[in-house]
Amino acid sequence: MPCCIPSTPPKDGDINLFSRRNPRDNLTKLPPLPFLVPAVLETLLASDEFKDITEVVPGEADIYCASEVNKRGGVVLTGDSDLLVYDLGQKGSVVFLRDIEDQFDGLHSQIYHPNDIADRLGLRKSLGLHALAFEMKLDIHASLTQLLVRAKALETVLIPADEFVEFRKEYALLPRPPLNRNKEPETLAVLKTLDPRISEFVLQYPSISAVTGQSPENDHVDAARHIFIPFLLDCPARTNAWETSMAVRQLAYGLMNLVVPDDERRLSAFEHKRREGNSEGRELTLPDATQIPGACLRLVYLLTSQIPTALPQEDIWLAAAIYQDVEWSHYNSKTCLSQSFCHQATSLAPGSDLHWDILHLYAQIQGSYYSFRILKQILNLVLSQKSNYNLPKQVFELHNVLQTLPPLSSIQEATRVSSILRIIKENGMVNVAQKLLGISLPELPDWADKKAGKKKRKRNHEPVSTLGKQAKPSNPFALLEME
Numbered sequence: 001m002p003c004c005i006p007s008t009p010p011k012d013g014d015i016n017l018f019s020r021r022n023p024r025d026n027l028t029k030l031p032p033l034p035f036l037v038p039a040v041l042e043t044l045l046a047s048d049e050f051k052d053i054t055e056v057v058p059g060e061a062d063i064y065c066a067s068e069v070n071k072r073g074g075v076v077l078t079g080d081s082d083l084l085v086y087d088l089g090q091k092g093s094v095v096f097l098r099d100i101e102d103q104f105d106g107l108h109s110q111i112y113h114p115n116d117i118a119d120r121l122g123l124r125k126s127l128g129l130h131a132l133a134f135e136m137k138l139d140i141h142a143s144l145t146q147l148l149v150r151a152k153a154l155e156t157v158l159i160p161a162d163e164f165v166e167f168r169k170e171y172a173l174l175p176r177p178p179l180n181r182n183k184e185p186e187t188l189a190v191l192k193t194l195d196p197r198i199s200e201f202v203l204q205y206p207s208i209s210a211v212t213g214q215s216p217e218n219d220h221v222d223a224a225r226h227i228f229i230p231f232l233l234d235c236p237a238r239t240n241a242w243e244t245s246m247a248v249r250q251l252a253y254g255l256m257n258l259v260v261p262d263d264e265r266r267l268s269a270f271e272h273k274r275r276e277g278n279s280e281g282r283e284l285t286l287p288d289a290t291q292i293p294g295a296c297l298r299l300v301y302l303l304t305s306q307i308p309t310a311l312p313q314e315d316i317w318l319a320a321a322i323y324q325d326v327e328w329s330h331y332n333s334k335t336c337l338s339q340s341f342c343h344q345a346t347s348l349a350p351g352s353d354l355h356w357d358i359l360h361l362y363a364q365i366q367g368s369y370y371s372f373r374i375l376k377q378i379l380n381l382v383l384s385q386k387s388n389y390n391l392p393k394q395v396f397e398l399h400n401v402l403q404t405l406p407p408l409s410s411i412q413e414a415t416r417v418s419s420i421l422r423i424i425k426e427n428g429m430v431n432v433a434q435k436l437l438g439i440s441l442p443e444l445p446d447w448a449d450k451k452a453g454k455k456k457r458k459r460n461h462e463p464v465s466t467l468g469k470q471a472k473p474s475n476p477f478a479l480l481e482m483e
Contacts, residue, residue, distance in 0.1 A: 034230035035370065038195040039408040045193055046407070055192045056199050058212040062086065067173050069093075075111065084114045085133045085171045123151060131157050134167050184211045187384040190377075198377050201227040201253070201269075205260045208381070225253070226270045226281075230370065233414075234363035235356040241363035242273060244328040245321070245371035246284065251295045252375040254286035255395070259385040296394035303401050306436050311427065314406050318420065319429050321368035325361070326433035326441065336441050337361040342425040362417050369411060376402040 044054040057064045065076045066086035073091030076083050083094045094112045101108045118128050131151040138156060139147070150156055157164045188211055191199065203209045204225050229249075234241035242249075249271070257265040267288075272281040287295055307319045322338045329336035341358055379399045382391065412420060424430065434440055 034232055034366070035408050035411070038197075038373075041193075041195065042408055056194055056196060058191070058199070058203050058209065058214045063173065066092075066171075070173055082171075084112060084117070085129050086114075087128060087171070087173055088114055090115060121148060124154070127157075130164075130168055130171065134164055137167065184384070187211050187381065190381045190384045194377050194381070195373070197228055197230070198374055201225065202256065202378065202381055205256060205264050207260050207264060224268075224270055225256075225266050226272060227253070228272045231274045232363040232367055233359060235360040237356070238360050239332075239334070240273065241360055242271075242367045242371075244324040244364050245368040247295075247324075248299070248368070248371040248375055250284050250286055251292070251299070252371070252378045253284065254288075254292060254295075255375075255378050255382050257286070257289060258292065258391060258395070259382050259389050293392040293394040296392070296398040300394065300397050300401050302436075308427070308432065313404050314410055315423055315427065317369055317372065317405065318365060318423060319427070319432070320372070321365040322424055322429040323433040323436065324368055325364055326430060326439075327437055330437065330439050330441060336430070337364070338424055339430045339441055342421050342430060358417055358421075359414060362414050362420070365420070366411065369405075372402065372405055373408075376405055 041054070041056065044050045047054075062078075062080065062082060063086070065078070066083065066088055068074070069076055069092040070087055070089040073089065075093050075095050076088070077095050077097065079097045081096070088094070092114070094114070095109045096112075099109045114129055118125065121132070123129065123131060131154060132147060135142070135147040135150045135156060142150075187208070191202070191208070191212060194202065203212070203214065204223070229242060232241045253269040266286065268283050268285050270281050270283050274280075302323065303316065303320060307316055307323070309316075311319060325338045326336055328334070329339075337357060338361060341361055376399075379395065379402060382395065383399055430441070
């Protein structure tokens with residue numbers, strides 16, 4: 001499917017984060033922003049006001065939120081209607097994100113009190129909304145009136161009773177595991193700050209999960225380790241944009257073997273990613289303990305000595321992404337997108353459309369950045385165990401280098417990709433990468449930078465939709481930095 005977006009960002013203006021206006025049809029099929037949750041988390045942890053009360057929990061957040069509100073009262077802000085089924089106590093309530101309206105005097109929203117709702121519907125107090133929710137699960141096509149009659153009669157709830165008992169277990173408020181803050185306090189502190197996807201991965205190791213007081217479900221000797229990485233808006237006709245930075249993630253996953261017992265170590269990890277509505281997994285071979293010091297040293301050397309140190313910090317990571325693109329393209333005999341499109345940087349007219357190939361390069365840059373972020377966060381966890389394991393000095397050196405990785409809010413949006421291309425070209429990043437690798441990419445034909453884009457567009461890149469040029473600023477991560 002063709003795709004194009006404007007190459008210049010919309011004009012600045014007031015931003016309504018909770019607008020109820022219906023989006024245009026051509027916007028409704030866009031995928032969710034890949035790094036929104038970690039960007040919000042990152043901003044909260046950087047805030048003096050919120051950092052001490054922000055925590056990534058080892059499991060589904062619903063039960064933790066419900067337990068806290070049940071004990072202390074308050075409101076759960078969520079997009080999940082399941083929160084209404086939990087026992088939130090007499091003072092607990094729920095606000096749905098979709099109901100929030102940004103009005104002139106502040107934010108307004110409908111507030112739902114599950115206990116009051118159950119009373120008004122005439123449901124048995126001891127069951128709350130459980131009976132009604134169970135009926136809804138059994139018959140999704142029935143009307144509310146029909147479901148209420150059945151819930152009040154309790155016929156389905158009692159026969160068969162076992163199914164209802166199992167259903168209620170999903171919403172039982174389990175006591176929060178007591179955290180032994182005197183045991184592995186540094187590791188526990190790191191676990192509270194990991195991106196959710198990274199946290200899900202490391203908590204599959206029983207020895208790490210035990211630090212949080214959890215009893216892992218899969219603690220079998222042969223249990224595989226899995227990670228789900230964010231969706232990237234890349235070209236469906238090309239190899240997945242995560243491929244060029246795969247080696248960085250392999251190193252990250254392999255580092256876990258340095259700080260877990262022998263029976264928990266793995267030779268591979270399964271990486272899952274969603275593409276075109278489908279989820280696909282791939283088994284990645286991990287470096288063993290003898291290979292890790294060398295892999296760390298090569299990255300340190302690349303980021304501190306080979307890439308020009310005169311570059312601004314943010315551009316060093318862009319240069320690393322271009323290095324990966326050149327390396328992967330050469331060894332896989334593929335077109336080097338950074339080489340192709342940096343030739344067009346100066347000729348890209350403001351307001352011109354960006355097509356799939358440019359979006360794919362942008363996705364590769366995003367994937368490279370987030371791969372380094374995965375590596376950085378896992379290194380933070382690994383080093384929190386330094387008193388228990390004899391770690392190679394190269395691990396510490398790489399950890400120090402990765403501390404300069406900029407925050408997610410610094411990632412430029414796709415509409416600014418033309419400026420990214422100019423930075424690549426002006427700093428000769430493609431040529432530098434070729435010299436570092438000792439390779440030479442095929443020269444582009446003289447006419448390539450003039451005709452390639454036009455020819456491809458005529459063949460199979462005819463735009464069918466464009467993000468409107470009148471839209472408001474669309475860099476959500478930068479908005480987090482605004483006061």
